[in-house]
Each structure stands twice: as structure tokens, then as C-alpha cells.
Amino acid sequence: MAAILRAALGYFFLVFMVRVVGRRPGKQMNPFEFVLIFFIGGLALTFVVADDRSLTNAFTQIMTIGLAHYLLVLVRQHSPRIAKLLDGTPLILLAHGQWHEEVMHGMLIDPQDVMTAARDKGISSLDGIEYAVLERNGEISIAPASKG
Amino acid sequence: MPTETPTKPVEDSIAKVNDDIAVGEDLEFQRRWWKFERGVWVVLSILVLLDVIGVFGRGPLSTAHRQTPDGALRVQYDWVDRFQTPSNITLHFGPQAVHNGTIRLWVSDEVVKALGNQRVSPQPVQSITGNGGVQYTFAATDKPNSVEFALQPSIVGETHFSLRLLSDDPSQPQEAFTAGVFVMP
Structure with missing residues (x-):
């Protein structure tokens, strides 16, 4: 029982922390952010597993995390507010x-991040971008400027 | 006969920017979220600072010192412990605690059960269980002595433990000591 609660608590706590840390982790993830994700994951493991290293515990905790994730996705699908x-x-x-500076500053994104996404699309300069949008999954999508 | 897949007409439900591109941006929500995030960072910073100073255990503020009025027993312990995490109770005995080359100490059951006593150092020459606790007898000289209980708390929440110095003379009052420990999850 305690192990299942630890797994569910660990899952929801990590979801909260990753949400608060920001949306940069995603396609814009740099090596420092890899450190963040692995470190948080490793530390979470210690309190979720605790002193119970049995196969039973591993299986029940994986099932708990699977169910917690399914529940979250289900709630997200049915409630636009929770999705937001x-x-x-x-x-x-x-x-x-025009840069939307408030958003750039708030999301800790700099022009280089946008240009990285633009180069991915074969665009060689910033004036070749009509729109750059930070998507919900952390990717930057680019709409190229129409020629002429 | 196979049933058809239900369909629904596509509606233009995602807000457009400049009537140009459907993005569904909600900047007002995002501003409220940034405000919430700043609040969370403040709270997290405060929690980390409290942890550094030991409010949640294993720091300078989590250690407590107590002693009996006659100074026969001085105790150093953590009033905030952590679940399944090693900690110590250290007992310092004054010369008045020694009777006939021994120190006799009664320790309540909570030290063994809730606080998960792992070992006593140095080893007592005798341990007698009963009366809601364990009575230890240590061989001792007249010089100041100390004994250490290595703990690993196994129950989360508040626990009170008691220690009592026992003497051979029943007419002498027994020095008692009670303290509370909060075990963090």
C-alpha cells in the first residue's frame, strides 16, 4: 500500500515539477537539461523504491504509474482547463x-533557439520566418514567410 | 456488415492570430501561469532554505540538547528525524551516574520500535527487557562516559521516548528524561 502511494505521489510530483521547470525540455533540450531530467529521475527513484527492491514492488509500482498516467491523460482529454x-x-x-519579447523572456527562449528550428526547416535567416510558435510539446514550429 | 466510423464536421475552434494562423494562444492564461510559477519558485526556495538549516532534519536546527537537573545525564538527539535514515542519540554521563562501576539505564520501548534502534555503542554488559522498555547495564569508570544509540526510524510521525538513570539505592530519586522526536516521511 505504502509503495503504491509512493509511486503515485512520485509520479504526480514529477509531473508538477517538470511543468513548473518550464517547457524548454523538449526538442530544445540542451545538455544541461538532460542533467536535470536524469538527476530528478534518479532522485525520485530512491524514495519511490525505498527499501523494497522486490519484483512485486517493481511490478505494482510500474502498474501504478501506468494507471496514474492513463488517468491524467483521460482527465486532460475531457477537460480543456486541465489540458491547459x-x-x-x-x-x-x-x-x-516582430519578436514577442514578453513570451521569449517568460519562456526563457532566445533567438538562437528560434533560428535552430528555422534552419531545421531550411530557412537561413530570421527574415525568412513569418511565424515562430512554441508548441505545447516544447517544439518550436516555423511558418516560412511567403516569397515576394 | 462493418459499422461506419462516426464522423463530425471540422469546426474552426482554434483561435487564429491576425486571422492568419490557427495557434490557439492564450496569453492571459500564460501570464497567470508565470505568476503562479514565480510563487512556486519562492515557496521552493523557502523550503530548500528551511531544509538547509535543518527544519526537516539532518541540519543544525534539528539537533537538541537536554540534561537532567543534577547533570548526571546529558542527551544529544535529533528532534526531527527522517524515516529509515540513520541518526544517533548520544548520552553523556556525569560521575554521579556511576554506581559500583556500572551505569544502569532504562530506555523506553519507543527507542527500539518507533526510532528503530540498530545498535548500542559501547555494548552493554547486560540488557533486560520489560516494564515498557529495556534496562541496560554498562561497565563504567568514574570519569565522564558516553553511550551512543544508532537509530533508523521506522514509523513516521511524532514519538516520545524516555530515559531513566537507575541507582542501586531505592531511596535515591531516579533521574528521568522525556523527549519528543518528529520523524519526517
Whole structure:
């Protein structure tokens, strides 16, 4: 019972922490953010597993985390408000040659991140971007400027 | 006969920016979220600081010192412990605690059960269980002595434990000591 509660608590606590840490982890993840994710994961393991290293515990905790995740996804699908709380909304970073500085600053994103996504699309300069949008999954999607 | 997949017409439900691109941005929500995030960072910083100073155990503020009025027994312990995490109760005995080359100490059951006593150092020459606790007898000289209980708490929550110095002379009052420990999950 305690092990199952620890697993569920660990899952929801990590979901909360990852949400608060920000949306940068995703395609824009840099090596420092890898450290963050692995370190948090490793530390969570100690209190979730505690002193019960049995196969039974591993299986029941994995099943608990699976159920907790399913529940969260189900709630998210049925409630747009909870979906917004969990994922946020897409945010415009750049539109018609204008940076949306409030969003860039708030989401800790700099022009280099946008240019990385643009190069991925074969765009070689910032003026080739009509819109840059930070998506809910942390990716930056680019709408190229129409030629002429 | 196979049933058809139910369908529904596509609606333009995602808000457009400049009537141009459907993004569904909600900047007002995002501003409220940033405000909430800043609040969370403040709370997390306070919690980390409290942890550093020992409010949640294993820090300078979590250690307590108590002693009996005659100074025969001085106790150092953590008033905040952590579940399944090693800690110590250290007892310092004054010369008046020694009778006929021995120190006799009664320790309540909570030290063994809730606080999970793992070992006593040095080893007592005798241990007698009963009366809601364990009575230890240590060989001792007249010089100041100390005994250490290595703990690993096994129950979360508040626990009170008692220690009592026993003497051979029934007419002498027994020095008692009671303290509370909170075990963090």
C-alpha cells in the first residue's frame, strides 16, 4: 500500500515539477537539461523504491504509474482547463518580423533557439520566418514567410 | 456488415492570430501561469532554505540538547528525524551516574520500535527487557562516559521516548528524561 502511494505521489510530483521547470525540455533540450531530467529521475527513484527492491514492488509500482498516467491523460482529454494547466497553450515567439519579447523572456527562449528550428526547416535567416510558435510539446514550429 | 466510423464536421475552434494562423494562444492564461510559477519558485526556495538549516532534519536546527537537573545525564538527539535514515542519540554521563562501576539505564520501548534502534555503542554488559522498555547495564569508570544509540526510524510521525538513570539505592530519586522526536516521511 505504502509503495503504491509512493509511486503515485512520485509520479504526480514529477509531473508538477517538470511543468513548473518550464517547457524548454523538449526538442530544445540542451545538455544541461538532460542533467536535470536524469538527476530528478534518479532522485525520485530512491524514495519511490525505498527499501523494497522486490519484483512485486517493481511490478505494482510500474502498474501504478501506468494507471496514474492513463488517468491524467483521460482527465486532460475531457477537460480543456486541465489540458491547459498541464500543457499550457501554444505561444507566438515571432510574428511578421516582430519578436514577442514578453513570451521569449517568460519562456526563457532566445533567438538562437528560434533560428535552430528555422534552419531545421531550411530557412537561413530570421527574415525568412513569418511565424515562430512554441508548441505545447516544447517544439518550436516555423511558418516560412511567403516569397515576394 | 462493418459499422461506419462516426464522423463530425471540422469546426474552426482554434483561435487564429491576425486571422492568419490557427495557434490557439492564450496569453492571459500564460501570464497567470508565470505568476503562479514565480510563487512556486519562492515557496521552493523557502523550503530548500528551511531544509538547509535543518527544519526537516539532518541540519543544525534539528539537533537538541537536554540534561537532567543534577547533570548526571546529558542527551544529544535529533528532534526531527527522517524515516529509515540513520541518526544517533548520544548520552553523556556525569560521575554521579556511576554506581559500583556500572551505569544502569532504562530506555523506553519507543527507542527500539518507533526510532528503530540498530545498535548500542559501547555494548552493554547486560540488557533486560520489560516494564515498557529495556534496562541496560554498562561497565563504567568514574570519569565522564558516553553511550551512543544508532537509530533508523521506522514509523513516521511524532514519538516520545524516555530515559531513566537507575541507582542501586531505592531511596535515591531516579533521574528521568522525556523527549519528543518528529520523524519526517
